[in-house]
Amino acid sequence: MNTLLKSEAVAAGLPARAAPRERRWPLIGLAALLAAACLLPFFISNYRTFQFTLVLVNAIALLGINILTGYNGQISLGHGAFYALGAYTTAILIDQLGVPYWLTVPIAGAVCLVAGFLFGLPALRLHGLYLALATLALGVATPQLLKYKGIEEYTGGVQGIVILKPEAPFGLPLNPDQRLYFFSLTIMVLLFALARNLLRGRVGRAIVAIRDHPIAADAMGINSAMYKSLTFGVSAMYTGIAGALAAIAVQFVAPDSFAIGLSFAFLFGSVIGGIYSISGALYGALFLQFVPHLSEGISKAAPQAIFGVFLILFMFVMPAGIAGFVRLVSARAALRRRAGAQPAKGG
Amino acid sequence: MEAFLQQVLTGLSTGGIYASVALAVVMIYKATHHVNFAQGEMAMFSTYIAWQLMAWGLPYWGAFFLTIAISFVGGVVIERTIIRPFERQDAVLAVVTVFIGILLVLNSLAGWIWEYTIKVFPSPFPAGAVFGGLVSGHQLGLLGVTLAMLLLVYVFFRYTPLGLAMRAAAENPESSRLVGIRVSRMLALGWGLAGAIGAVAGMMVAPIVFLEPNMMLSILIYGFAGALLGGIDNPWGAVTGGFAVGVLENLMGAYVVGTDLKLTVALAVIVGVLLIKPSGLFGRTVVKRV
Numbered sequence: 309m310n311t312l313l314k315s316e317a318v319a320a321g322l323p324a325r326a327a328p329r330e331r332r333w334p335l336i337g338l339a340a341l342l343a344a345a346c347l348l349p350f351f352i353s354n355y356r357t358f359q360f361t362l363v364l365v366n367a368i369a370l371l372g373i374n375i376l377t378g379y380n381g382q383i384s385l386g387h388g389a390f391y392a393l394g395a396y397t398t399a400i401l402i403d404q405l406g407v408p409y410w411l412t413v414p415i416a417g418a419v420c421l422v423a424g425f426l427f428g429l430p431a432l433r434l435h436g437l438y439l440a441l442a443t444l445a446l447g448v449a450t451p452q453l454l455k456y457k458g459i460e461e462y463t464g465g466v467q468g469i470v471i472l473k474p475e476a477p478f479g480l481p482l483n484p485d486q487r488l489y490f491f492s493l494t495i496m497v498l499l500f501a502l503a504r505n506l507l508r509g510r511v512g513r514a515i516v517a518i519r520d521h522p523i524a525a526d527a528m529g530i531n532s533a534m535y536k537s538l539t540f541g542v543s544a545m546y547t548g549i550a551g552a553l554a555a556i557a558v559q560f561v562a563p564d565s566f567a568i569g570l571s572f573a574f575l576f577g578s579v580i581g582g583i584y585s586i587s588g589a590l591y592g593a594l595f596l597q598f599v600p601h602l603s604e605g606i607s608k609a610a611p612q613a614i615f616g617v618f619l620i621l622f623m624f625v626m627p628a629g630i631a632g633f634v635r636l637v638s639a640r641a642a643l644r645r646r647a648g649a650q651p652a653k654g655g
Numbered sequence: 656m657e658a659f660l661q662q663v664l665t666g667l668s669t670g671g672i673y674a675s676v677a678l679a680v681v682m683i684y685k686a687t688h689h690v691n692f693a694q695g696e697m698a699m700f701s702t703y704i705a706w707q708l709m710a711w712g713l714p715y716w717g718a719f720f721l722t723i724a725i726s727f728v729g730g731v732v733i734e735r736t737i738i739r740p741f742e743r744q745d746a747v748l749a750v751v752t753v754f755i756g757i758l759l760v761l762n763s764l765a766g767w768i769w770e771y772t773i774k775v776f777p778s779p780f781p782a783g784a785v786f787g788g789l790v791s792g793h794q795l796g797l798l799g800v801t802l803a804m805l806l807l808v809y810v811f812f813r814y815t816p817l818g819l820a821m822r823a824a825a826e827n828p829e830s831s832r833l834v835g836i837r838v839s840r841m842l843a844l845g846w847g848l849a850g851a852i853g854a855v856a857g858m859m860v861a862p863i864v865f866l867e868p869n870m871m872l873s874i875l876i877y878g879f880a881g882a883l884l885g886g887i888d889n890p891w892g893a894v895t896g897g898f899a900v901g902v903l904e905n906l907m908g909a910y911v912v913g914t915d916l917k918l919t920v921a922l923a924v925i926v927g928v929l930l931i932k933p934s935g936l937f938g939r940t941v942v943k944r945v
Contacts (some may be wrong), residue, residue, distance in 0.1 A: 383751055385692075430930050436747035437690045438929055441879055444692065445922040448876050452918045568872065572755055579752055613767065616759030620737060623749050623756070 372546030394548030424544020468562025582631025670901020686845020730850025886938020
């Protein structure tokens, strides 16, 4: 792996401890962002609220990719399969068993955790390109598996499943779109906090060590087989929860919305946002939601072409994505501040 | 029994498609040590070029050879402009991402230029059926072309100094540089050849599956499955693997899983081979020094 990527990634996983005063600013920024996110749906139309709900949902999915590919170095081109699994779990639970929607999300997460862990076990033997290949095959085969006649009774076959919008909880004065937005926001904040704690501690260091030097990691006593399978499981859980939320928000699941293009879009969002970071997932999700809409006017093929061109360009110019760029800029600014403060102190 | 034989023969003829794509995959693997995810879309794009040339009035064989030449140049240009900066680094993620980028661009570009409607692509072989209606003339021709290509590739890599140099450049770039091989140029050449072989595969496949931007994606998966089954560094193995996957897919489709789970067979083959015998049936086991 390229040294630039590595150092930036390490910076993402294990940032140098900043002075207490400098550490306060990001926290304040985060609080402001959260407050803005809470106020947002009261100022925009219902359709926009729905779009931002999808941004939150995609951010969760992309975070799953970042954990697996960015931090652990296992490339997945088939995460659309886990997204589909989460979405179908939720849809079937609501449609067939009448489970309340908020309960289906953790269940979908658990199902995907197990499925991801199980897929992660054979994936242990695959490295780099070969894992990409196997997951690509998984992604391509997904719609076909969902259409399979034997499970049509539950999945609705090609038709898919239509689910109803959830009922209002405790009569809050929110319309359905706003409720879903806040529901997704809560889950997203929880999952981001979980990812941050997971990746900053001992587990995170082990995960990154396995990516950077598997043999050295083994030599240090890290059980890399366990960690790699678990990372696969956790990553699948994130993407699966995103799928579950998306199914609730869109109120519809069908096999053809989980084609390979979805998995490519996830990779795209992660790379653009910054695959070696947590915040990158959010940038990527914003990009994924709004850029194709802007470009659709040019041609039907334009969004995909733009995806492709951006993927290649970012690999050239900013392999650490928007998050890497932001970090670079803020690091430079901090350096300049310090350099500016120095002579003032001396003189 | 006759139905079974029929299934095997049909499998062999679709296997020919996979074999030719697998051959292109192995070709680029031998020359660059990358598995090219954009291979299918490169072949698809070449086929569109051939279609366009014929639409402008060129005869079939004229368009055929001109397309091969254009695809060769196209492959070299892609390597020189897009892949080259990533040559020296071992960043798998960067390479895979760039491949996916090329795939998306070529796919959407084809849709943009030639629309998403399905086009009929002509076959140079007689339309009539041979062997009592079991195999069509085109399928037999496809078989012949694949085998001829295989022979050419084999002779090229085995008996020409250039082929040897290309293999060396992919195998051990450092040592190759020391003995005076221009490694970077060899890689570009490898991409050119892969483009040309892909073009042939595309033009052979198109009369069967019809021409449209997404025609190669599932075929590429089967091609990968074939290449892996036979051994990713062995052209003979790849072709055998391609045929085997074709037969397996057809038999499984007819007798076990039904036609709607055929792609899953490819997935199972890929995962199965990688788990049980990662070097494939005829491949070499690579030992790496730490």
